[in-house]
Amino acid sequence: MTSVEDIVGSFDSIGLAEMDRVALMDRVDTKYLFGTEQLPTLLQTMTAGYQVLRVEDIHISSYSTLYFDTPRHDFFLQHHNGKLNRHKIRMRKYLLSNTCFLEMKTKNNKGRTAKRRMQIEDFEETFSPKSVTFLRSVMEDLPELVPQLRSGFSRITLVHRDQPERVTLDFDIAFSHDNRTECCPGIVIAEVKQNRNQRNSPARELMHQRHIGPMRVSKYCLGSVLLKPALKYNRFKSKLRAIRKIANRY
Secondary structure: OOOHHHHOOOOOOEHHHHHHHOEEEEEEHHHHEEHHHHHHHHEEEEEEEOOEEEEOOOOEEEEEEEEEEEEOHHHHOOOHOOOEEEEEEEEEEEEOEEEEEEEEEEEOOEEEEEEEEEEEEOOOOOOOHHHHHHHHHHHHHHHHEEEEEEEEEEEEEEEEEOOEEEEEEEEEEEEEEOOOEEOOOOOEEEEEEOOOOOOOOOOHHHHHHHHOOOOOOOHHHHHHHHHHOOOOOOHHHHHHHHHHHHHHHO
């Protein structure tokens, strides 16, 4: 079987400077989860319609993320309880370019995700005054926040040639907290990002053809459940079983 690296290398490329046309900082996200053995075939069917992000001749990028939450894990519980108008605060480093951003994502009651971000020098265990000012500018009632989880993963980013759409494919996912690590081999988390909910998306149609249904899965929540079993997670149990089934099947 042709390797993922070879298939991705056969795509036409797009550079960071061209990504502004699909920044999609206010968007609709649809997530999918499937086994890594499906990735090569899926990619081969997308070469005609999509370009791949290339940074310094690299098509598969490494990311590192530090998530923040309140000491009581309020953001986690908002997601678990299905609360709308919820927030996620993280710092994300793009390891290839050694750039780091403080990001806040907000999901509203219409299912749209808005992301605001500010570049920072590196991960901050304690927010700098500049970071606090940024966070207060987008979340006036800012609670006490502490680092709660780290994650790392590899990502392939595809951009549709004609539609305002991005597809990210994350794999080799690992989480760490308090000197403990949990890896998630065998799974890919895909996310189709659109300016509006277009069911005729080629990527979404490909998922449908392969009987891969949408799954609302948060890497922050997944890592928290794996590393913090004392947290309330009864509403995530069915998803966790599905993820483990996919991961162990191959």
